[in-house]
Amino acid sequence: MKLIIDDAHIEQIKRIYKYYPVDGVTTNPTILAASGRKPYDVLKEIREFIGADAELHVQVVAKNCDDMIEDAHRIQKELGKNTFVKIPSIEEGFRAMRLLKAEGANITATAIYTPMQAFLAAKAGASYAAPYINRIDNMGYDGVTIAQHIHDIFKNNNLNANVLAASFKNSQQLLELAEYGIGAATASPDVIFSLVKNDAITSAINVFIRDFEKLCGEGKTMKDCE
Ligand code: G3P
Numbered sequence: 292m293k294l295i296i297d298d299a300h301i302e303q304i305k306r307i308y309k310y311y312p313v314d315g316v317t318t319n320p321t322i323l324a325a326s327g328r329k330p331y332d333v334l335k336e337i338r339e340f341i342g343a344d345a346e347l348h349v350q351v352v353a354k355n356c357d358d359m360i361e362d363a364h365r366i367q368k369e370l371g372k373n374t375f376v377k378i379p380s381i382e383e384g385f386r387a388m389r390l391l392k393a394e395g396a397n398i399t400a401t402a403i404y405t406p407m408q409a410f411l412a413a414k415a416g417a418s419y420a421a422p423y424i425n426r427i428d429n430m431g432y433d434g435v436t437i438a439q440h441i442h443d444i445f446k447n448n449n450l451n452a453n454v455l456a457a458s459f460k461n462s463q464q465l466l467e468l469a470e471y472g473i474g475a476a477t478a479s480p481d482v483i484f485s486l487v488k489n490d491a492i493t494s495a496i497n498v499f500i501r502d503f504e505k506l507c508g509e510g511k512t513m514k515d516c517e
Contacts (some may be wrong), residue, residue, distance in 0.1 A: 292472065292474065293315070293475035294312070294483070295313065295314055295315045295455070295476065295478075296313055296315070296316045296477065296513075297445065297477040297481065298322060298479055299318045299319045299323055299325065299333050299334070299337065299492045301336050304316060304340065305340060306390060306480075314346060315345050316346070316348070317347075317377075317421075317455070317477040319350045319377065320421040328394075331369050334349060334453055347370060347374050348374075348376075348399050348455075349370060350379075351376060356383045356384075356386040360387055360391060363391055363396060373397055374397065375397045375398065376391060376396055376399065376470065377401040378391075378396065378417070379401055380402055380408040380412045380478050384412075385411055385412065388416050389415045392460025397418055398416055398419075399421055400413075400415075400419065400421065401421045402421075403421055403422040404422070406437060406441050407434060407490070408420075409445075409454075410450075412452040413444075413452035418452055418453065419474065419475065420445075421457045422437055422457070422489025423458035423466065423480060424438060424457065424458050424464050425458040425459055425460040428460075428464075434456075434458070435468060438456045439472075439473070440517070441454050442471060443510055446478060454474050454475070455474060456475070456477070459478045461482065462485050464479060
């Protein structure tokens, strides 16, 4: 399972890239608005930092097919032809996916709440389908199970698409999808940090350090003990 950052704050992205084995960046219009910066300014900075070949997902905002395609072309022009264009999984979106796929675009189908949306998106040419795990949970359904169903539908129908699960609120949701082996998950910095934020881990490491310092002296580590 690829692990992707769902955020557009460049300093957070740099920090996560420094410490965590991540595979790219996803954004949406709300995430761009939260950055408080001009969309293409921040997106170009992200593209430059993660590199030309890394996965960057950017969403169209237009409502109809023709305008979605124009949004997609501008995204590709500004950020590279390989940029994944996120397209809402609605009627106009399915048509845009088919036309963009015929041009060779990388497509991520987004705003997915039901397995049938994902099935149609994959048939229309999307490489990824993004179910919104936590938002589905909040509707009283089980987001993780729906993502697993989508994964199975893709495999059982030989569709060349993967799940890119989005909208996480806790590490358990991510863990269950990693165990299932879905294609990718994108999570906010807070959720990524929570994967290893745990008092038991900190306490175990502190005990090791304290014990070693008793043996070799305060501040000493393996590199400088006798
Ligand atoms: O792109 C969709 C996903 O990022 C939504 O996440 O946390 O706003 O539900 P959230």
